[in-house]
Amino acid sequence: MTIPALRIEGLHKSFGDLAVLRGIDMVVEEHEVVCLIGASGSGKSTLLRCINLLEPIDAGRIFIKDDEITADGVHLDRIRRRIGIVFQAFNLFPHMSVLDNVTLAPRKALRLPREQAEADATELLARFGLADKRNEVPDRLSGGQQQRVAIVRALAMKPDLLLLDEVTSALDPELVAEVLNVIRELAVGGMTMVIATHEMSFARDIADRVCFLDAGTIIEEGPPAQVLRDPTEARTRQFLQRIIEAGRL
Amino acid sequence: MTPGAPPIVRRRRSTVAWRSTAVALVSTTVVLGGLAWVVVNAPNWPEVQQDFLDGPIFWESLPDLIAAFWTNIRLFLIAEALVLPFGLLLAIMRGLPGPVFVPIRGLATAYVDIFRAVPGIVVIYVLGFGVPGLQIPGVPNEAFFWAVVALTLIYSAYVSEVYRAGIESVHPSQDAAARSLGLSRLQSMRHVILPQAIRRVTPPLLNDFIGLQKDTVLVSFIGVVEIFRTAQIDQAANFNFTPVIAVALVFIVVTIPLARFTDWLVARDKRRAAAGGAR
Ligand SMILES: Nc1ncnc2c1ncn2[C@@H]1O[C@H](COP(=O)(O)OP(=O)(O)OP(=O)(O)O)[C@@H](O)[C@H]1O
Numbered sequence A: 001m002t003i004p005a006l007r008i009e010g011l012h013k014s015f016g017d018l019a020v021l022r023g024i025d026m027v028v029e030e031h032e033v034v035c036l037i038g039a040s041g042s043g044k045s046t047l048l049r050c051i052n053l054l055e056p057i058d059a060g061r062i063f064i065k066d067d068e069i070t071a072d073g074v075h076l077d078r079i080r081r082r083i084g085i086v087f088q089a090f091n092l093f094p095h096m097s098v099l100d101n102v103t104l105a106p107r108k109a110l111r112l113p114r115e116q117a118e119a120d121a122t123e124l125l126a127r128f129g130l131a132d133k134r135n136e137v138p139d140r141l142s143g144g145q146q147q148r149v150a151i152v153r154a155l156a157m158k159p160d161l162l163l164l165d166e167v168t169s170a171l172d173p174e175l176v177a178e179v180l181n182v183i184r185e186l187a188v189g190g191m192t193m194v195i196a197t198h199e200m201s202f203a204r205d206i207a208d209r210v211c212f213l214d215a216g217t218i219i220e221e222g223p224p225a226q227v228l229r230d231p232t233e234a235r236t237r238q239f240l241q242r243i244i245e246a247g248r249l
Numbered sequence B: 001m002t003p004g005a006p007p008i009v010r011r012r013r014s015t016v017a018w019r020s021t022a023v024a025l026v027s028t029t030v031v032l033g034g035l036a037w038v039v040v041n042a043p044n045w046p047e048v049q050q051d052f053l054d055g056p057i058f059w060e061s062l063p064d065l066i067a068a069f070w071t072n073i074r075l076f077l078i079a080e081a082l083v084l085p086f087g088l089l090l091a092i093m094r095g096l097p098g099p100v101f102v103p104i105r106g107l108a109t110a111y112v113d114i115f116r117a118v119p120g121i122v123v124i125y126v127l128g129f130g131v132p133g134l135q136i137p138g139v140p141n142e143a144f145f146w147a148v149v150a151l152t153l154i155y156s157a158y159v160s161e162v163y164r165a166g167i168e169s170v171h172p173s174q175d176a177a178a179r180s181l182g183l184s185r186l187q188s189m190r191h192v193i194l195p196q197a198i199r200r201v202t203p204p205l206l207n208d209f210i211g212l213q214k215d216t217v218l219v220s221f222i223g224v225v226e227i228f229r230t231a232q233i234d235q236a237a238n239f240n241f242t243p244v245i246a247v248a249l250v251f252i253v254v255t256i257p258l259a260r261f262t263d264w265l266v267a268r269d270k271r272r273a274a275a276g277g278a279r
């Protein structure tokens, strides 16, 4: 049996009195694509931020392959290099060119020489149709282009696991497809991904497994065909009903 | 629209501009003229004019004053070069998160509180007279040295607050993005937060430097022979205040370009922000 890429056991997380994650157990195999769905406020973003150790957790354990990343005394920066995250709002560095956005972490965190970092970055940018944008500043790109740069920036660290948090929610509808295509390409390439999304048809297309998050626990999971078409839990059915009414499935 | 329309619009607009300029000029002239009239017709005007605005004494003292002004410039440049990094260090110390850094945060906060509370002249007195008075071996006694130290300590407190405002104005998601890529806290500060913060606070930083430039005259009180001290000596020698007025003119001449430069920077940043959208 192979070791899973990600394993979460009994994860709890509160903000003050608000218990956001209430016992999350989750396993993601290597090369697997898992979509997190659930109502707004159900804790999807918080879960992703906990996996990347951007939020300190209250209880539970998280493993990347063999390593417990929630153990005492782990080197946070070194772990984060192995886990990429892409945010809804892109969060590109506005004072740097596209190329510098992509090469900053390889140069400073991995200590790659500039020429090598730039060669790698140029190749990645070209792969995602951004070759001619390498010297632009982020403000001069479209939202879709910015989000693709953000994905390239995460990929430049060659992460074992990529977390995507509603990466198309801030985009104009006509720009959504170009970003989803990039993610699809990554899935085909075997990238292990956990994707929080409201795009149900995309989840159905791309996910190996869908997890439905409700009030801080995963109450249902399975292949997209089953969870999205024929859910067993009443809460999941209600949620999907609302999505269908909103015309998003 | 006919081809002739745009010039008419432009002419109308320039008429309005011309009229408001004229109104401004006339009202300024009336107010200043009125004030001048009041001053010139004051009962003691002739004596005061002689004591403060004596042409020959002005020209005679000016070369000495300008020579002494080099001391102010040296004070200013050395103190500024020290204030920039020291203020930044204080700002970063105050921003360290978590309970581990409570003592460091507390120290930095106390420092900033104290040096903003105590009048600058008191700091200058205590350092300039007090520390040399201790006669600790190896510790310099020159007034110039303690003048630089005092100005640096005072202005670092102000400048650290400016830096801190800048750092806090950068959205936390920028730090999250940097840290998520595996950059350390320090690397994120150095490469992501600070470049954005410093760009935003350059105008207020320059403002503090105008203040520092002026406050270099305060160290005349611990015996540094700079422009104001020199003016006082000339004043005593001539029984005439004109050299002090000359000091004011020298400062006006060097400060106005800096003030205009600051305005220009602010205007440029506004233009950029407008062009770059809301982000
Ligand atoms: N830093 C924080 N401090 C306090 N409360 C927070 C914080 N971050 C998130 N929360 C709260 O935690 C709950 C879950 O938020 P989260 O962003 O994880 O939800 P989500 O499932 O991603 O929602 P959405 O679909 O709207 O993105 C919300 O009630 C939110 O207000």
Ligand SMILES: [Mg+2]
Pocket: A044, A045, A046, A165, A166, A196
């Ligand atoms: Mg969210």
